[in-house]
Amino acid sequence: MNQSPIGSTSVDDHPPLRAVVFDAVGTVLHPQPDVVTAYHEIGRQHGSSLSRDEVGRRFREAFTSRAETELETSDAIEYEFWRYVVGKVFRDVVDPEACFRQLHEHFAQPTSWRFDSETERVLTALGLRGVVRCIASNFDARLDGILDASPVGPLFDHRVISSKIGYRKPHRRFYEIVLETCGTTAAETLFIGDEPAADREGPAQLGCRALLLDPGCSGEENCVTQLRDVLCFLEAN
């Protein structure tokens, strides 16, 4: 077990943890191949001659251009956002709409994703302790199909998906709905995820405990390097 700083978080005054809420993409779920490789390959099939590096640069620019204030959503809004991203990345494809549809469908396929190798073990261990396990994601309704196709899917007691509830992380309402869904108070609930604003600061503002998952963190408070550190955190709290 690596020495992450989880023990440094003293929460003696908190009630026991009764729920763990996992972010999806970048935490328990990873695209295979990675997003840039998939975009580059599918773009190429549609006539794009962009380099992989250029695809990556354009993707990051388009993806991060989303206003932090636009946190209300729906499946239609998510669909249009992804159409916008693909359009920003590829201006040299023969049929932009066909390219977009293929990419959108690609990321709906369970075979385009893999679960972190520790997910099943961590969820099973939490279940044996009677801890509620929730997946809470800014991904859209495509996540349902991916979870339904995996043995990992039924190990989550609840799913909260932003496009279905109308709010994206870090909108406060998103976390409130997670708590209502889990039936736990903020202090009884631990969030874990790879995005500081969405997965750590957002839930912490409501009084939840929250861990950033970052393989590169060292010594930082409320940051762990691997998924199974959640179990150590529960032991220590």
Ligand SMILES: O=C(O)COP(=O)(O)O
């Ligand atoms: O924005 C996304 O699609 C990623 O969503 P997630 O990291 O909250 O699962």
